[in-house]
Amino acid sequence: MTTELHGIVAPERGQPFLLLQNLVKNFDGVRAVDDVSVSINKGEIFALLGSSGCGKSTLLRMLAGFETPTSGDIVLGGASLVGTPAYRRPINMMFQSYALFPHLSVWDNIAFGLRRDGLPRAEVAERVERMLGLVQMQPFARRKPHQLSGGQQQRVALARSLAKRPQLLLLDEPLGALDKKLREQTQSELVNIIEQVGVTCVMVTHDQDEAMSMASRVAVMSEGRIRQVGSPGEVYETPSCVFVADFIGNINLFPGQVEVDEPDHVVVACAEGPLYVPHGISGTPGMPVQVGVRPEKMALQAAPPGRHERASDAEHGHNCVEGTITAISYFGDQTHYAVQLAGGLAVRVSRTNAARFDAAGLARGQQVFVWWDGRDAVVLTN
Amino acid sequence: MNFLRRLHAAAASGRRTVIGIPYLWLLLTFLLPFLIVARISVSDSEGEDPLGSIVSYADGLLSLKIRLANYLFIFNDELYLYTYASSIKYALITTVLCLLAGYPFAYFIARARTAARPALLMLVMLPFWTSFLLRIYAWKGILDNQGIVNHLLLRLGWIDAPLPLMHTEFSLLIGMVYAYLPFMILPLYANLAKQDLRLIEAATDLGATPWQAFWRVTVPLSRSGIIAGAMLVFIPAIGEYVIPELLGGPRTLMIGHVLWDEFFTNNDWPMASAVTVVVVLLILVPMTMFNQYQAAQAQRSKA
Numbered sequence: 063m064t065t066e067l068h069g070i071v072a073p074e075r076g077q078p079f080l081l082l083q084n085l086v087k088n089f090d091g092v093r094a095v096d097d098v099s100v101s102i103n104k105g106e107i108f109a110l111l112g113s114s115g116c117g118k119s120t121l122l123r124m125l126a127g128f129e130t131p132t133s134g135d136i137v138l139g140g141a142s143l144v145g146t147p148a149y150r151r152p153i154n155m156m157f158q159s160y161a162l163f164p165h166l167s168v169w170d171n172i173a174f175g176l177r178r179d180g181l182p183r184a185e186v187a188e189r190v191e192r193m194l195g196l197v198q199m200q201p202f203a204r205r206k207p208h209q210l211s212g213g214q215q216q217r218v219a220l221a222r223s224l225a226k227r228p229q230l231l232l233l234d235e236p237l238g239a240l241d242k243k244l245r246e247q248t249q250s251e252l253v254n255i256i257e258q259v260g261v262t263c264v265m266v267t268h269d270q271d272e273a274m275s276m277a278s279r280v281a282v283m284s285e286g287r288i289r290q291v292g293s294p295g296e297v298y299e300t301p302s303c304v305f306v307a308d309f310i311g312n313i314n315l316f317p318g319q320v321e322v323d324e325p326d327h328v329v330v331a332c333a334e335g336p337l338y339v340p341h342g343i344s345g346t347p348g349m350p351v352q353v354g355v356r357p358e359k360m361a362l363q364a365a366p367p368g369r370h371e372r373a374s375d376a377e378h379g380h381n382c383v384e385g386t387i388t389a390i391s392y393f394g395d396q397t398h399y400a401v402q403l404a405g406g407l408a409v410r411v412s413r414t415n416a417a418r419f420d421a422a423g424l425a426r427g428q429q430v431f432v433w434w435d436g437r438d439a440v441v442l443t444n
Numbered sequence: 445m446n447f448l449r450r451l452h453a454a455a456a457s458g459r460r461t462v463i464g465i466p467y468l469w470l471l472l473t474f475l476l477p478f479l480i481v482a483r484i485s486v487s488d489s490e491g492e493d494p495l496g497s498i499v500s501y502a503d504g505l506l507s508l509k510i511r512l513a514n515y516l517f518i519f520n521d522e523l524y525l526y527t528y529a530s531s532i533k534y535a536l537i538t539t540v541l542c543l544l545a546g547y548p549f550a551y552f553i554a555r556a557r558t559a560a561r562p563a564l565l566m567l568v569m570l571p572f573w574t575s576f577l578l579r580i581y582a583w584k585g586i587l588d589n590q591g592i593v594n595h596l597l598l599r600l601g602w603i604d605a606p607l608p609l610m611h612t613e614f615s616l617l618i619g620m621v622y623a624y625l626p627f628m629i630l631p632l633y634a635n636l637a638k639q640d641l642r643l644i645e646a647a648t649d650l651g652a653t654p655w656q657a658f659w660r661v662t663v664p665l666s667r668s669g670i671i672a673g674a675m676l677v678f679i680p681a682i683g684e685y686v687i688p689e690l691l692g693g694p695r696t697l698m699i700g701h702v703l704w705d706e707f708f709t710n711n712d713w714p715m716a717s718a719v720t721v722v723v724v725l726l727i728l729v730p731m732t733m734f735n736q737y738q739a740a741q742a743q744r745s746k747a
Contacts, residue, residue, distance in 0.1 A: 126645075126649055127648075127649075128645055128648075147648075148645075148648045148649055149648045149649070149650075149651050149652055149653055149654075150651075153649075154649055154650065155646075155649050157642055157645070157646055161640070161642040161643055161645070161646040162646075163643060163646070163647075163661060164643075164665070165664045165665055165667075174647070174650050174652075174660075175650030175651050178650060178651035178652050178656060179651055222650070223649075226650065226651065
């Protein structure tokens with residue numbers, strides 16, 4: 063079933079390498095991380111995604127060794143890390159806004175960790191040069207951090223965190239300090255370098271685009287807990303709960319109750335009439351649920367959709383609602399329509415502007431039909 | 445447009461005034477008196493008007509009279525050279541001891557809970573609430589032969605005769621470090637408190653032990669605080685008069701004492717002025733060199 067959905071076929075990379083087991087962290091009685099268990103595979107880029115205060119940074123700091131878990135265990139490559147001080151962990155971190163040493167040159171920043179390991183001079187030099195090459199910063203080796211642009215500082219920070227060949231690389235808001243244009247370019251560069259090195263990577267971000275485009279798997283967090291773990295496609299197309307569906311991207315939610323609960327389909331009664339979903343759920347008739355449909359999966363037209371346009375006969379009469387366009391936002395590549403439905407709900411529909419001229423010619427105030435294929439809807443519980 | 449230009453001109457002249465007033469103040473209270481002292485230092489003590497013009501014109505002869513006898517005397521008399529050297533020595537030792545004692549102090553205040561810091565800083569500044577003279581005098585009561593320390597050691601039976609603590613290098617340095625410690629702690633604290641703690645985390649993350657992180661990151665980054673504190677201690681310590689007078693002994697001669705003697709015992713103002721000028725040069729020359737070095741550094745890192 064999942065293989066039908068695009069983007070979901072995640073590459074299975076290696077064996078579980080990093081295990082978080084029932085991790086809890088309390089700060090003065092406030093629970094910042096609440097019973098988190100997750101297993102991360104060797105070589106994957108794993109993103110912790112959530113808004114500020116959701117516990118993602120505390121989780122990262124526990125991995126780095128800056129915070130001690132209240133309870134639970136962190137196991138890396140079979141050995142527990144709890145009790146190992148930060149300076150003995152085979153883990154390096156790229157800090158938010160980089161934390162480069164201002165009194166040291168680019169070269170000395172990258173060499174800092176290698177020198178702490180007591181590597182011979184020649185090897186330090188060789189590895190620093192290789193790192194400089196990897197991030198293409200050789201011409202700037204003698205510069206001090208404040209003489210570099212934001213993008214250059216980011217590369218130095220990456221080189222510094224990779225120089226010791228860590229078993230695990232931590233990225234704290236890796237692109238947060240860069241402006242938008244630079245961010246897109248740096249994003250793919252960063253992924254390329256990480257994959258080239260082959261290091262397992264855990265990143266923390268509040269930016270869903272960053273998490274979705276960089277990570278092989280994403281953990282959505284809120285209030286100290288992981289709400290869902292999955293590939294970017296999974297968390298977008300099959301969110302596990304209303305929170306995840308709402309947090310990642312936009313979604314239209316139809317609250318209602320289960321009316322018909324069959325193994326191969328359910329019908330949910332809501333203010334806009336019965337909605338048909340062609341797959342079973344684990345629930346009982348009368349249970350309160352929400353049917354979610356992404357704006358880009360909805361169709362919008364002035365005339366009612368004909369029978370031949372519908373996915374199946376069973377859906378006929380369902381999954382089509384009437385309303386009035388209240389606002390149109392044009393973004394160039396796509397247009398968003400806000401539609402006030404007859405039953406009182408408002409939905410958002412987005413349409414890709416595939417052609418230069420829009421034949422549909424929809425205008426504000428126009429009566430329209432909004433409809434969707436039942437397979438594109440998800441049934442969510444709170 | 446015209447109005448804007450006038451506004452701009454007014455702002456520029458306002459800026460000049462704001463910068464100009466303190467400069468004028470320094471000119472009147474520092475440069476002018478120093479020039480007067482310098483003038484007196486090249487006069488003789490017999491009869492000549494010490495503030496008269498050094499340039500004179502008579503019978504078609506323009507003459508510039510600069511009497512260097514006092515300076516020659518200073519540089520030929522071992523006592524003066526010895527006193528300068530010992531002043532610098534004690535000021536240096538005081539600075540080093542203040543740094544050694546003050547750095548941990550400043551460090552722990554800067555790393556204390558934010559709420560506790562004002563109270564801790566208050567404790568550093570608390571001694572200023574009592575008269576300086578009184579505080580130095582109090583050390584006499586502690587270190588004297590009949591003082592608290594000797595009294596206690598005798599009572600405990602650890603010593604048979606009072607230890608000669610007063611009027612030694614030891615008592616002098618205790619007094620100096622005690623008096624100047626806050627001047628070291630405050631600039632160091634200001635520097636350490638604004639240091640970015642994530643840099644310590646970054647160092648730890650890269651494998652530095654807490655001790656290594658301290659020496660490789662905290663200390664180098666506090667360099668400007670160390671320099672400021674050292675200047676604030678070293679410069680006044682060179683000319684210190686009261687502490688060596690009260691706590692020092694015959695073997696701890698400092699230039700302040702010589703100055704006092706020349707001014708008030710010998711009443712030889714030109715000689716005293718010459719001694720003063722040399723002290724000022726002694727402090728100014730290394731300071732200027734240091735400033736130049738810093739400016740050059742700043743220039744280099746900008747380029």
